[in-house]
Amino acid sequence: MHTLFHKVWDAHAVRILPSGQTQLFVGLHLVHEVTSPQAFDMLRQQGWRVAFPERTFATVDHIVPTKVQTRPFLDVMAEEMMVALERNCREYGISLWSLGEGREHQGIVHVIGPELGLTQPGMTIACGDSHTSTHGALGAIAFGIGTSQVRDVLASQCLALDPLKVRRIDVNGTLAPGVFAKDVILTIIRRLGVQGGVGFAYEYGGTTLDSMTIDERMTICNMSIEGGARVGYVNPDETTFRFLRGRTFAPSGAAFDRAAAWWRQIASDADARYDDRVTIDSSSIEPTVTWGINPGQSVGIGERIAASADEEALTFMGFERGAKVEGTRIDVAFIGSCTNGRLSDLEEAAKIVRGRRVASHVKALVVPGSQAVRTAAEAKGLHEIFSKAGFEWRGAGCSMCLAMNPDKLEGRQVCASSSNRNFKGRQGSPTGRTLLMSPAMVAAAAVSGEVVDVRHMLQEVPV
Amino acid sequence: MKSSTTAILSVSGRGLPLRGNDLDTDRIMPARFLRAVTFESLEKHLFEDDRAANPAHPFNDARYAGARVLVVNKNFGCGSSREHAPQGLARYGIRAIVGESYSEIFFGNSAVLGVPCFTADTAAIDALQARIERAPVTPITADVATGVVTAGDLRIQASLPAAVRDAFLSGQWNPTTMLLDRFDEVRRVADRLPYVSGF
Ligand code: SF4
Numbered sequence: 001m002h003t004l005f006h007k008v009w010d011a012h013a014v015r016i017l018p019s020g021q022t023q024l025f026v027g028l029h030l031v032h033e034v035t036s037p038q039a040f041d042m043l044r045q046q047g048w049r050v051a052f053p054e055r056t057f058a059t060v061d062h063i064v065p066t067k068v069q070t071r072p073f074l075d076v077m078a079e080e081m082m083v084a085l086e087r088n089c090r091e092y093g094i095s096l097w098s099l100g101e102g103r104e105h106q107g108i109v110h111v112i113g114p115e116l117g118l119t120q121p122g123m124t125i126a127c128g129d130s131h132t133s134t135h136g137a138l139g140a141i142a143f144g145i146g147t148s149q150v151r152d153v154l155a156s157q158c159l160a161l162d163p164l165k166v167r168r169i170d171v172n173g174t175l176a177p178g179v180f181a182k183d184v185i186l187t188i189i190r191r192l193g194v195q196g197g198v199g200f201a202y203e204y205g206g207t208t209l210d211s212m213t214i215d216e217r218m219t220i221c222n223m224s225i226e227g228g229a230r231v232g233y234v235n236p237d238e239t240t241f242r243f244l245r246g247r248t249f250a251p252s253g254a255a256f257d258r259a260a261a262w263w264r265q266i267a268s269d270a271d272a273r274y275d276d277r278v279t280i281d282s283s284s285i286e287p288t289v290t291w292g293i294n295p296g297q298s299v300g301i302g303e304r305i306a307a308s309a310d311e312e313a314l315t316f317m318g319f320e321r322g323a324k325v326e327g328t329r330i331d332v333a334f335i336g337s338c339t340n341g342r343l344s345d346l347e348e349a350a351k352i353v354r355g356r357r358v359a360s361h362v363k364a365l366v367v368p369g370s371q372a373v374r375t376a377a378e379a380k381g382l383h384e385i386f387s388k389a390g391f392e393w394r395g396a397g398c399s400m401c402l403a404m405n406p407d408k409l410e411g412r413q414v415c416a417s418s419s420n421r422n423f424k425g426r427q428g429s430p431t432g433r434t435l436l437m438s439p440a441m442v443a444a445a446a447v448s449g450e451v452v453d454v455r456h457m458l459q460e461v462p463v
Numbered sequence: 464m465k466s467s468t469t470a471i472l473s474v475s476g477r478g479l480p481l482r483g484n485d486l487d488t489d490r491i492m493p494a495r496f497l498r499a500v501t502f503e504s505l506e507k508h509l510f511e512d513d514r515a516a517n518p519a520h521p522f523n524d525a526r527y528a529g530a531r532v533l534v535v536n537k538n539f540g541c542g543s544s545r546e547h548a549p550q551g552l553a554r555y556g557i558r559a560i561v562g563e564s565y566s567e568i569f570f571g572n573s574a575v576l577g578v579p580c581f582t583a584d585t586a587a588i589d590a591l592q593a594r595i596e597r598a599p600v601t602p603i604t605a606d607v608a609t610g611v612v613t614a615g616d617l618r619i620q621a622s623l624p625a626a627v628r629d630a631f632l633s634g635q636w637n638p639t640t641m642l643l644d645r646f647d648e649v650r651r652v653a654d655r656l657p658y659v660s661g662f
Contacts, residue, residue, distance in 0.1 A: 014652050015645065019635045020626035023642055025652045027659065035545065037500035051646070052653070063498060077498040084500045120658060130544035130568060146546035146572035152639050158649060160638035162626060194485055195538040198567055228541065230567050251662045259662040294485050312483070403494045423489040423542055430493075430512035
């Protein structure tokens with residue numbers, strides 16, 4: 001009668017601290033260049049060691065340029081951050097996938113963890129990044145943390161936390177053609193609110209999730225935090241095991257079967273008790289786009305913006321109440337990020353792009369989530385489809401998901417984006433506007449020059 | 464920064480009312496200011512884009528200069544986990560936040576910096592914000608034990624979760640040393656986990 005969350009919590013609880021919080025052991029600590037330098041400095045000041053360097057892995061993603069990656073970077077601050085991470089990892093004995101040599105594993109931290117098989121069911125995972133919830137797609141309990149907590153995990157491999165409540169979200173039904181995991185999670189956030197998940201871990205299940213790939217489940221879990229839930233997860237099943245088998249850091253041979261047996265029993269029991277339950281019918285979900293300045297402000301592509309829509313968001317975005325987002329002219333199209341920068345995302349987008357051209361006024365870029373995604377996509381010829389259509393084909397990184405590298409919006413540009421946040425200023429211009437949607441919808445917008453319903457393009461046969 | 468053994472019993476000072484729901488950490492501290500290896504000078508960049516767009520932004524308003532208590536609305540600090548946001552606020556001088564609700568990560572990040580985030584209902588927050596807007600010099604006191612926040616003769620009931628409250632009262636709001644206390648127990652838990660000891 002227990003949930004995976006509670007089983008994992010209990011297996012990792014060290015003790016109750018005098019503060020009343022639980023000291024929780026962290027099975028995997030992922031580190032990147034932005035939220036770690038201050039943590040390492042604090043460690044150094046105190047004279048502390050990294051407690052479990054062999055359970056700590058680092059990569060570079062946020063600040064890396066995706067176009068010209070030669071060192072030193074043109075941006076001296078970015079270079080300084082790279083150098084700091086390289087030095088910290090060397091000094092404390094932590095594996096780092098940087099650029100240059102060994103770059104084949106470099107990529108966005110939430111893409112490479114699962115890709116390498118570092119992320120496994122039943123683990124506790126921490127990373128100084130709010131989208132750490134992504135790793136829950138494999139049945140891990142993964143917490144986004146701040147820099148002081150990064151220091152704590154480095155020093156003690158533990159976090160001081162209060163337990164969460166668990167909300168079971170059943171998504172049932174079959175997604176219509178042209179509707180993707182991104183549309184499902186945008187719909188969930190719209191329905192439960194950007195704050196609805198505060199205090200909860202979201203456990204996603206139901207027939208829609210059961211039939212999803214791990215990539216799709218990652219898209220869903222990734223955006224849990226946009227719904228206020230710090231943790232999101234899917235119970236491990238045969239899909240999970242198939243995904244993990246053969247990955248670099250996954251157990252192999254007979255150990256894999258023993259692992260799978262443990263993973264099976266760590267899943268939520270059939271009669272598990274939840275603090276709350278929500279059911280969503282996925283067969284009625286349309287391709288979904290945001291119109292506002294938080295990820296809960298979205299509409300189905302056929303829908304109109306509600307009369308009750310938030311004034312600040314409407315003014316900033318330049319939409320009217322009762323208007324449709326469909327038909328909105330775009331300036332930039334961005335396919336990438338830890339939400340939708342995996343191989344399957346690029347494949348879905350390429351299906352739309354194949355044989356078409358990016359509209360002449362649109363700047364379009366595809367940024368694979370990792371070097372491995374990039375290599376795999378190139379092996380399938382996707383880079384040629386994108387390049388021929390007029391997309392820029394980039395190196396791996398966070399790119400235009402946030403504004404810490406050269407990829408940024410300018411002025412009031414409108415960006416069709418497969419990323420996860422449409423906050424004011426998120427893509428680098430204080431007045432820039434972001435419309436979140438699935439990679440296929442971004443591809444459709446790129447070639448049409450405006451937001452369109454990708455379902456119409458599935459039927460057309462381009463010449 | 465204070466040491467983790469300093470009890471925080473109450474916070475007093477002037478207030479800064481910042482209205483609006485869902486103020487995310489990208490707005491509190493735009494990403495470009497995260498391109499640094501320290502937290503130094505972050506206080507200069509708080510709400511930089513919002514302040515540029517709106518000259519009347521409370522963080523531009525000289526009447527609120529030197530404030531120690533920030534008063535906000537719903538879901539403050541949502542989005543990115545960047546500690547740079549509460550670091551900027553703490554370095555600016557904010558010692559307590561009173562609001563309707565917070566994102567969990569922001570709440571926790573603030574707590575370990577010794578900045579309690581009190582919650583109160585909509586009407587109470589509105590009254591507090593209105594009072595400060597009318598009379599910015601009003602001295603405010605937020606009491607950790609009782610959750611009572613006073614602004615002149617205005618008195619509102621706010622609260623902290625019991626464990627967090629107790630941590631501030633006992634001075635144990637920064638858990639690092641506690642986490643390091645019993646490393647043998649940590650090892651034992653690790654060794655019990657099949658993925659650590661080997662399947
Ligand atoms: S892709 Fe975006 S959301 Fe994901 S880790 Fe990078 S910056 Fe964060």
